[in-house]
Amino acid sequence: MQYRAARVIHCGAIALHFTPADPYAMQTRLTRLLGIAHPIVLPGMTYVAVPSLVAAVSEAGGLGILASGGMSADECRAAIRQVRAFTSKPFGVGCSLMLPGAAACAEVAVQEQVPVLNVSMGKDDQLVQRVHAYGGHVIATVSSEKHARSALDSGVDGLIVTGHEAAAHGGAVTSLVLIPAVRDMTELPIIAAGGFADGRGLVAALALGADAVAMGTRLAASKESPLHEVTKQMVVDKAAEDTIYSSNFDTFPCRVMRTPGGEKYTARRLSPPRVVARSLRAASEMNTPMGQLARDALREGPLQAVKIAYFGAATLAMRKAMHQGDHVQGVQLIGQSQGLVHDLPSVAEIIERTLAQGREVQQAWASAN
Ligand SMILES: Cc1cc2nc3c(=O)[nH]c(=O)nc-3n(C[C@H](O)[C@H](O)[C@H](O)COP(=O)(O)O)c2cc1C
Structure with a gap:
């Protein structure tokens, strides 16, 4: 198996697994569940997580999540097919269930049998069952312990836990506290969102009990992102x-x-x-x-x-x-993590750099102890 552990580095409570073939490959509950190479996720950002960016992240070994907000059912189907034309790797579709059109897009996602359905702003137990019926996985985005409990009760396979630092709808509690609090509630994979933009954040998230990071602000400021160039430069400057x-x-x-x-x-x-x-x-x-x-x-x-x-x-x-x-x-x-964005590299560079820095942090700890 490509990502079987060959060498394990123990740092405090966490142990990361690296292979000699790909020294940056890292196995977690999430990578194993979804069959992806790296524990890095592009969250479903409306107007930003478009098929080309989604595919770039999935091609680079992460999980790209397509944002369906503002799409009609036909547009959503076309976008899903476009992602599939760009990559054969796993990807997700995000549906904010409260918004108009979301139910129709979720229906399309089920019909198209997308590997991962990411639901937010609401829950739908039947939808979860239908995704499971074709072998897909459902990940719910939550920003409080209360919403995490409710999502877990609906039978989802994992959570994106969004802290206060995040762009858009982060919760009242910071990632530093919310992620371990939710980890205490479940053994399912957790994707930490809010404030994660580099390898230090990745290792910190894993130490808090997460299995991956979702990097919104960082990946929105990538070469492949559809953000206007003026806006990208503002992310760098702010x-x-x-x-x-x-x-x-x-x-x-x-x-x-x-x-x-x-x-x-x-x-x-x-x-x-x-x-x-x-x-x-x-x-x-x-x-x-x-x-x-x-x-x-x-x-x-x-x-x-x-x-x-x-x-x-x-x-x-x-x-x-x-x-x-x-x-x-x-x-x-935009998230507070814009303060950690200093350039506009490609998605592949961001992911490689994040993994390399994460490994450096771990090695520094290992050699200091
Ligand atoms: C440009 C941009 C657009 C976003 N759009 C949405 C959105 O439409 N819906 C949503 O739930 N979250 C949205 N988000 C938030 C992300 O899903 C994610 O929770 C957040 O970016 C994580 O924090 P970070 O920015 O520090 O990485 C957006 C984030 C950014 C940077």
Whole structure:
């Protein structure tokens, strides 16, 4: 077997396995479950985790997760097929179950028998059973112990645990505390998200009880990322503290880059009439049928409908920052780990570098003891 342990380095509580053929290969519960080479994951970032970036991460031995947010069922199917055209390695599809269109994309993901379905913002026990029926795996994204318990009860195969440092919807508790707290609840694979951008973070995450890291900010600032070049350079230039954590952007606590646009959007919540207008504009720009949108929004009750409207309004600002590099009208989701991003290498370089640095950290510990 390619990744069978040949040499084991023990550092404190963790033991990593390296093979002579590939000295950077590292085995964990997650790599074994999914049959991937490296414990590094591209999380499902809307408008960023597109087929080419997803495939680049999976080709480099990690797990790329396609973001289905904002896609119709047909677009989602086409995107899944595009990933498969680029790579034969395992990949995932992310569905934020609360959002309009997510149920249809999840259905497509099941029909296409994707290796990994990553669910967030909700749970669906039947969906989990259907993925298991074809031999796939379900990973739930959670940002609190309460949500972790609920996801575990639904029968998922692993968790992405998102700490406070993360871009977008990290929880109230930092990765340093949340990951070991969730590890105490389960033996299933855990992917640590929020603040992980290099080999030091990878080893730290493993020491906290995780089996892999999801690197959002770091991989969004890669050569293959579809982020606008202006925005990529801003990730390089900004410091760790140049973020804002606020629930005024899309009603959920959300971390964005400190920019004129970010400051404007988080200063106060948009008024309901402007939210409805912007959300309808976003839906029409994305060719979302209005009847379907209204049905999806109202299905979960009026409170959810309001949240969905805010989400829709937020997508307009997100796309301006991501696609046009406009940080006056736009808002960029970003994590504190932007302070660890100093260049814009390829995905393969980021993964190789992360593994090499992780190994150096481990070797330094081993030789010091
Ligand atoms: C540019 C960008 C876009 C993101 N978009 C989403 C999204 O649409 N939905 C979501 O749940 N998380 C999104 N995230 C958050 C990631 O899924 C992940 O939780 C986070 O990036 C991990 O923290 P890190 O940025 O420190 O690596 C996004 C992150 C970035 C950097």
